[in-house]
Amino acid sequence: MTSSDTSRVRRAPWVDVRFLLGIVLIVASISGVWFVVSAARQTAPMIAAARTLTPGEVITATDVRVVDVALGTLDEAYLAPDELTIGAIATRTVNAGELVPHDAVGAGEDAATTVVVLTSSTDVPASVDAGSIVEVWAAPLLERGVYDAPRILVPDATVVSVGRDDAMVGRGEVSLEVVIPRADVAAALAAMSDESALSVVPAVGGGR
Secondary structure, eight states: OOHHHHHHHHHHHHHHHHHHHHHHHHHHHHHHHHHHHHHHHOOEEEEEESSOBOTTOBOOGGGEEEEEEOOGGGGGGBOOGGGOOTTOEESSOBOTTSBOBGGGEEOGGGOOEEEEEEEESSOOOTTOOTTOEEEEEEEOEEETTEEOOOEEEEEEEEEEEEEOOGGGTTTTOEEEEEEEEGGGHHHHHHHHHTTOEEEEEEOTTOOO
C-alpha cells in the first residue's frame, strides 16, 4: 500500500463524519421549517368584538363572537371564550371585528368611568361615532340667551352612540351617549342642570 493510499484510508472516517453531520443539519433544518409552518397553521378560538366596545360597558355574549385564528405565541395576549366572565367591562375601546385583548377587559367593580347622555348645542362632524374620543365643552348660562366663554368640561370622553332626533333637525342639536371619568360626573351633571350650552368636538388625535 502506498503512502497516498494510507492517507486516504486515514481521512475516510473524518469524511464520513462530515457527511453525516451535513445530513443531520439538513434534516434539522427541514424539521424546523416544518414545525414553524405547522404551528402557523394551528388555530385557536378567540373572542372578537361584534360591535365597537367602549370603556365602562358591560360585555355580554351578544357583544362578541368567537373566531378561529392562528396567533402562535401571541394567543396569550387575547381573550379566549372561556375567559370572559359575567359582569366584565371594557376598559378601553375595542373596534368591531378586532380581537379582544386581556388588558381591554376588567372587573365591573374596578370601573373608573360611567356613561351619561348629553345634548350638544352644536352639530358634530359625521366622523364622530361609536368609539370616537371627543372633548365636551360647556358655556355657562349668564342670563336668558347669554352665555359665558366656553371651557373644557371633559377633555377625553368616549362616544357610545350618536342620535339625531327629528325634532332637533334645523336646530343643530345632537344627543350623544358618552363615557366619561367618574371624577367628571359631578361637573357634567351640574352643567346640564344649570342649562350650560354643551358642545362636543373631536379631540386632537382622537381617532380610534
